[in-house]
Amino acid sequence: MTEPLVLGIETSCDETAVGIVRGRTLLANVIASSVEEHARFGGVVPEVASRAHLEAMQSIITQALQTSKVKLSDIDAVAVTAGPGLVGALLVGVSAANGLALALDKPLYGVNHLASHVAVDLLTHDAAPRPTIALLVSGGHSSILQVNDITSDITSLGQTIDDAAGEAFDKIARLLKLGFPGGPLIDKTAREGNRDAINFPRGLTQSKDLVEHEFDFSFSGLKTAVSRYLQATPDFVRADVAASFQEAVVDVLLQKSIKACKETGIDSLVIAGGVAANSRLRDVALERCAAAQIELRTPPPALCTDNGAMVAALGSLAISSGRPASALGIEAASSISPSIPIWA
């Protein structure tokens, strides 16, 4: 049998994205973003995002089909992000996917956004060793996961107890008046700065914190420290603050991920999610994983931030692993545990 042709739809936040894969081969990855409509508010406005998804959906599906040179009737299965995310935004993608699956009489796979961030790695790298540790860092989530099987067996070892890593980047970018979304702007600004200029705190890394929060993250203390530093230092150097803040985040994320690898005896790490596009995180991960003899996988930056290819990739893996399809008429869910990769 030829490998399944899967169309994946992602609308959990401000990207309307459609990806098409055949097996593990990427054929199309088309994205429309409403980010500019949100920028003046300094964050994503759910109603604006939902309306933008509705306006973009049809043309993004058409463009993805054209790019991959396949007909809608050739599609073997439809995959869609069922959650977590903004529920009104998710509903647009889920409704489109339900309609497509019904009209084409093909199976529908409702996938977990978090698991699909990790699954996208399989489009560009060999099959990940099982099990693997995954550091998942995005605008809404920051977790360390033990992935035994990406379609059926994921356990969370730790997560943020306050802000997500991407959220911290976005908030600090706002304090520095860099714009939104902040991650890429801090990444760029930090290249001109001295990352050792300011020693910002590394949350939940003291031995007393490790008892209860060994693999958890906290970025609220760091945000407060940056804010206090800016107030107390009127002539601060923006690039130095960006670089020192970024270094604190990268240091904590990698300290804990590598510790998770060592303590579980798993010598493989995947870094995924929007923040995995960060150039400093990628560089330091390479160094530290080499030193610890851990095999490192990071999807290309364009596949780290939200996209439809990751949704199609997880749908395709679900089919090849023989997972049952989701029920037609599935609903969107604002929160789904990472331990449920495919939504029944």
Ligand code: KG4
């Ligand atoms: O995974 P994603 O596209 O959406 C969510 O699922 O949340 O992640 C978006 C987050 C944003 O907070 C954005 O600022 C951050 O990823 N991000 C970055 C970079 N590119 C995107 N953070 C740090 N450095 C980057 N280069």
Ligand code: ZN
């Ligand atoms: Zn995401």
